[in-house]
Amino acid sequence: LAKTTQPISMDSYEGQEVNITCSHNNIATNDYITWYQQFPSQGPRFIIQGYKTKVTNEVASLFIPADRKSSTLSLPRVSLSDTAVYHCLSRPYNQGGKLIFGQGTELSVKP
Amino acid sequence: DTAVSQTPKYLVTQMGNDKSIKCEQNLGHDTMYWYKQDSKKFLKIMFSYNNKELIINETVPNRFSPKSPDKAHLNLHINSLELGDSAVYFCASSQGASSANEKLFFGSGTQLSVL
Numbered sequence: 175l176a177k178t179t180q181p182i183s184m185d186s187y188e189g190q191e192v193n194i195t196c197s198h199n200n201i202a203t204n205d206y207i208t209w210y211q212q213f214p215s216q217g218p219r220f221i222i223q224g225y226k227t228k229v230t231n232e233v234a235s236l237f238i239p240a241d242r243k244s245s246t247l248s249l250p251r252v253s254l255s256d257t258a259v260y261h262c263l264s265r266p267y268n269q270g271g272k273l274i275f276g277q278g279t280e281l282s283v284k285p
Numbered sequence: 286d287t288a289v290s291q292t293p294k295y296l297v298t299q300m301g302n303d304k305s306i307k308c309e310q311n312l313g314h315d316t317m318y319w320y321k322q323d324s325k326k327f328l329k330i331m332f333s334y335n336n337k338e339l340i341i342n343e344t345v346p347n348r349f350s351p352k353s354p355d356k357a358h359l360n361l362h363i364n365s366l367e368l369g370d371s372a373v374y375f376c377a378s379s380q381g382a383s384s385a386n387e388k389l390f391f392g393s394g395t396q397l398s399v400l
Contacts, residue, residue: 182325204385205385205386206385206386206387208386208387208388208389210389210391212326215393215394216393216394217289217375217377217391217392217393217394218328218375218389218391219391220388220389220390223386223388225385225386259326261326261328263389265383265387270341271341271382271383272330272333272341272343273330273387273389274330275327275328275329277325277326277327278325278326278327278328280326
């Protein structure tokens with residue numbers, strides 16, 4: 175059973191660009207990929223969603239290759255306040271319609 | 286106004302007790318969920334309700350019983366609590382279960398500690 179996978183943790187420094195890749199190689203044909211940000215003691219909150227190619231908003235960019243089996247969340251010039259857990263979410267075609275999260279990537283931004 | 290609110294925020298209890306967590310959403314959404322987050326931060330779906338009807342019931346012990354009195358509320362009752370039930374439980378809601386661009390809105394979580 176294919177899983178939705180992402181790195182468990184990443185370290186970065188302030189001002190750097192951070193890219194977090196999620197593998198979702200059994201994503202349903204028509205479904206979007208969504209990313210969430212979670213601060214300690216809070217619930218996850220939506221940051222970006224896309225179907226294919228590139229999506230950009232005021233917080234992040236999302237890159238999705240043509241085969242849609244992975245996606246990369248890009249955070250430009252991170253600051254200390256970007257320290258959080260980042261979750262990708264997708265709907266596999268073989269999981270009865272359920273949305274499945276990746277394991278979550280704990281990003282630590284250092285000064 | 287908090288969009289998805291769950292209570293209590295913290296719950297500390299003894300093994301064998303029965304406890305409930307309440308969730309309410311004021312977004313007018315049709316679908317509500319319960320997720321369990323373990324110490325490694327993985328969010329695992331437990332239940333999903335659409336307009337008060339159970340649509341997803343993962344492999345969860347039957348000590349866990351969700352109840353949806355109306356589409357704005359989804360409560361979680363847990364009988365005979367065990368040490369392994371210790372986790373953070375999140376309620377979430379969305380408009381349109383199974384829609385291609387479904388977005389989840391989460392509560393702030395209930396940290397359950399079973400001693």
